[in-house]
Amino acid sequence: MLSNRTACLILVACMAISLCGCPRALPPSVSVNDTMIDTVRGALEEGVSSGDGGGTAAVLADPTGWATLSGTFKINGAAPPNQVLKVDKDTQVCAPGGKQVLDNIVMVGPGGALQNVLVYVSSTIPSDNPAWIHESYESVRNGEVIFDQKNCIFLSRLGAMWSTQTLKVLNSDPVGHNTNLDSKRGATGANISVPANSSVPYVPGGASPAPFPVSCSIHPWMKASMMVCDSPYFAVTDANGSFSIANVPAGVELEYRVWHEKAGYLQEVTVGGATEKWSKGKFKRELAAGDDVKLDVVIDASAFQ
Amino acid sequence: MDNGPPVLAIKNMSRYPSKLILAHSWQRCTILVLLAGALVGCTTKAEFSENAVYILKQELASNAEFSQQRHLDLADVMAGMFGTPDEPNVPKLGDVEISKILDATHLYVASGPVSSDERGRARGLYREHCAHCHGVTGDGAGPTAAFLNPYPRDYRMGIFKFKSTPKGGKPTHEDLKDILVNGIPGTAMPSFKVLPNNELEALISYVRYLSIRGEVERSLVFLATNELGADERLFDISAPAEVKSEQASLIREYAAEVAQKWVDAESQATPIESPDPDRDMVASIKHGRELFYGPIANCVKCHGDSALGDGQKSDYDDWTKELEPTNEEVLEEFLGLGSFVLAPRNIHPRNLRQGVYRGGRRPIDLFRRVHNGIDGTPMPGALIIPDDAPAGTKGLTKSDLWSLVDYVRSLPYESISRPPVIEQGYQRSRM
Numbered sequence: 137m138l139s140n141r142t143a144c145l146i147l148v149a150c151m152a153i154s155l156c157g158c159p160r161a162l163p164p165s166v167s168v169n170d171t172m173i174d175t176v177r178g179a180l181e182e183g184v185s186s187g188d189g190g191g192t193a194a195v196l197a198d199p200t201g202w203a204t205l206s207g208t209f210k211i212n213g214a215a216p217p218n219q220v221l222k223v224d225k226d227t228q229v230c231a232p233g234g235k236q237v238l239d240n241i242v243m244v245g246p247g248g249a250l251q252n253v254l255v256y257v258s259s260t261i262p263s264d265n266p267a268w269i270h271e272s273y274e275s276v277r278n279g280e281v282i283f284d285q286k287n288c289i290f291l292s293r294l295g296a297m298w299s300t301q302t303l304k305v306l307n308s309d310p311v312g313h314n315t316n317l318d319s320k321r322g323a324t325g326a327n328i329s330v331p332a333n334s335s336v337p338y339v340p341g342g343a344s345p346a347p348f349p350v351s352c353s354i355h356p357w358m359k360a361s362m363m364v365c366d367s368p369y370f371a372v373t374d375a376n377g378s379f380s381i382a383n384v385p386a387g388v389e390l391e392y393r394v395w396h397e398k399a400g401y402l403q404e405v406t407v408g409g410a411t412e413k414w415s416k417g418k419f420k421r422e423l424a425a426g427d428d429v430k431l432d433v434v435i436d437a438s439a440f441q
Numbered sequence: 442m443d444n445g446p447p448v449l450a451i452k453n454m455s456r457y458p459s460k461l462i463l464a465h466s467w468q469r470c471t472i473l474v475l476l477a478g479a480l481v482g483c484t485t486k487a488e489f490s491e492n493a494v495y496i497l498k499q500e501l502a503s504n505a506e507f508s509q510q511r512h513l514d515l516a517d518v519m520a521g522m523f524g525t526p527d528e529p530n531v532p533k534l535g536d537v538e539i540s541k542i543l544d545a546t547h548l549y550v551a552s553g554p555v556s557s558d559e560r561g562r563a564r565g566l567y568r569e570h571c572a573h574c575h576g577v578t579g580d581g582a583g584p585t586a587a588f589l590n591p592y593p594r595d596y597r598m599g600i601f602k603f604k605s606t607p608k609g610g611k612p613t614h615e616d617l618k619d620i621l622v623n624g625i626p627g628t629a630m631p632s633f634k635v636l637p638n639n640e641l642e643a644l645i646s647y648v649r650y651l652s653i654r655g656e657v658e659r660s661l662v663f664l665a666t667n668e669l670g671a672d673e674r675l676f677d678i679s680a681p682a683e684v685k686s687e688q689a690s691l692i693r694e695y696a697a698e699v700a701q702k703w704v705d706a707e708s709q710a711t712p713i714e715s716p717d718p719d720r721d722m723v724a725s726i727k728h729g730r731e732l733f734y735g736p737i738a739n740c741v742k743c744h745g746d747s748a749l750g751d752g753q754k755s756d757y758d759d760w761t762k763e764l765e766p767t768n769e770e771v772l773e774e775f776l777g778l779g780s781f782v783l784a785p786r787n788i789h790p791r792n793l794r795q796g797v798y799r800g801g802r803r804p805i806d807l808f809r810r811v812h813n814g815i816d817g818t819p820m821p822g823a824l825i826i827p828d829d830a831p832a833g834t835k836g837l838t839k840s841d842l843w844s845l846v847d848y849v850r851s852l853p854y855e856s857i858s859r860p861p862v863i864e865q866g867y868q869r870s871r872m
Binding site: 146182318 | 492493502504521522524578580608693737781836
């Protein structure tokens with residue numbers, strides 16, 4: 137006979153089982169139904185037999201000349217203070233005299249001038265076509281770009297290079313470093329030990345889709361970013377917040393992207409006083425041959441919080 | 442579904458007077474429902490789960506929400522290209538010779554629930570041998586993962602530590618086989634030497650499949666969050682033909698980039714010449730020791746003054762760095778996603794006094810580690826200079842590396858590596 141007590145016990149037991157049965161939180165999954173799979177697969181593979189690995193690059197009309205894009209970046213409001221780094225190794229070299237070392241992610245100069253903003257052309261540029269690459273860039277095409285570290289700080293918080301160039305990773309310290317160029321796509325990653333007072337070459341072999349982190353595992357507080365562009369049309373703002381990209385292809389509409397390590401892609405800005413929304417840091421400009429266009433960009437400090 | 446118990450319950454109940462059944466019918470109904478719920482609850486079809494960590498990471502980086510539509514699009518594309526855990530698919534990616542790395546028959550044998558056909562051939566090998574640690578999705582977060590140290594590998598980043606190719610290169614077929622056959626000493630990864638060769642081959646294919654699938658998923662999440670506009674779809678099955686074909690070709694381009702690296706890996710193994718077998722071992726070990734403590738190789742900085750692996754204990758591996766472990770606020774957000782996000786642990790350099798080397802203890806294994814570094818970890822590769830480089834050139838020659846290997850291999854046999862000798866007077870006597 138099933139007494140109330142037993143029934144209650146079974147009830148509780150059942151509840152316990154049904155509650156405990158699958159307690160592990162699993163990552164979310166969106167269920168797909170089987171008929172959908174075939175339809176999607178068909179659409180994804182349509183026209184793929186062989187010889188069509190990727191998309192065909194859009195054919196652009198050749199540029200009509202060259203122009204210059206320059207400008208300044210300013211921050212409006214108070215930038216977040218830079219943090220003091222915990223330097224606990226090789227202190228004689230890394231923090232001589234016990235001096236404080238700051239992370240310097242947001243470098244602001246007089247008048248709000250914002251340093252280390254990356255501006256680059258993100259449109260695909262046929263980089264072997266002389267109609268697209270100005271002759272002034274030929275001398276640097278296979279050149280060397282220096283990326284130095286001293287007192288256990290990367291001297292450039294943000295580095296940028298053309299994918300055809302070689303990065304000379306310098307170590308100007310009397311202690312060894314190892315430079316971990318952590319590119320996961322496009323440009324190859326490298327983690328090389330750089331002996332004291334020496335250098336190591338880094339050949340990226342391709343462009344990176346976005347800036348990637350650079351670090352040193354011997355001194356974990358050392359951090360920087362690196363961008364490998366697939367054209368020479370890029371610039372990083374200096375201590376005055378200014379940048380200049382000379383001899384940009386004119387007469388064609390190019391897409392530019394703007395990035396800062398702390399704020400990511402800069403999205404809400406004012407250019408010459410007018411508000412612009414740069415979706416994912418992208419803006420487009422078509423410059424006329426001989427133009428010298430200057431962009432005065434102001435970003436609100438809230439983007440850096 | 443096994444619905445035995447509820448049926449039995451009903452049969453047994455028929456012995457009682459109907460009045461009683463009616464009197465307590467609400468209880469029985471509830472019991473039945475709950476029992477059914479308990480049984481059904483755990484028998485759902487295996488599904489690949491989304492890379493919630495990477496999606497959140499990209500959401501934070503781009504300051505934009507990964508919309509419901511994006512989740513749906515991503516799931517459609519992933520299932521279309523790669524199928525499901527029960528029915529995996531080898532995607533067609535144009536120029537990529539994908540059949541060289543993924544074999545549909547192998548995938549069939551390794552996938553699905555654990556079972557065998559009428560001739561006794563196994564199926565579901567991955568779920569039988571691997572999924573409890575590495576997870577159905579290959580996310581390294583199977584049910585046992587949280588109890589292991591180190592955690593099982595998450596394949597989805599496409600990074601593997603113990604391999605013969607340079608940094609950024611995928612492991613070769615041989616590399617994966619070595620790991621399966623030998624296991625990883627000092628970790629929970631066992632040897633699968635007892636499996637027949639065809640089953641090992643099936644698992645190699647399946648690990649590649651999960652890794653490619655996971656890395657393509659990451660690439661597509663990156664594409665959606667970094668490249669596409671907020672109202673641009675990743676893939677829209679009902680879009681006009683030319684829009685759809687453009688979307689499909691972009692997706693294939695991203696997937697091909699990942700798969701191609703696996704094809705390339707087969708010819709990328711770092712060539713290694715054997716060291717001189719007649720070298721003066723004592724001199725080589727002495728030279729290796731100087732390099733170990735010297736400023737060029739700089740091993741001492743991380744492996745520590747006594748090579749106990751205690752020189753640098755505050756860094757993380759690439760899988761853990763994804764959770765931004767040094768940023769408490771962000772880490773909380775990641776851990777809040779669910780228990781499949783494992784609490785971060787620091788990565789420690791190997792204690793070289795134990796003679797346990799995860800990537801294998803043969804000299805050639807150690808040579809590869811020093812030459813190429815270890816992907817996904819702070820261990821850097823060496824700066825190699827040619828044997829005939831002018832004196833004073835900073836870097837290490839290959840023969841320097843062999844000396845380092847000789848020295849490292851001698852460490853476990855130094856007297857300080859042995860347990861301390863306890864004087865007899867203090868020893869406990871056996872009963």
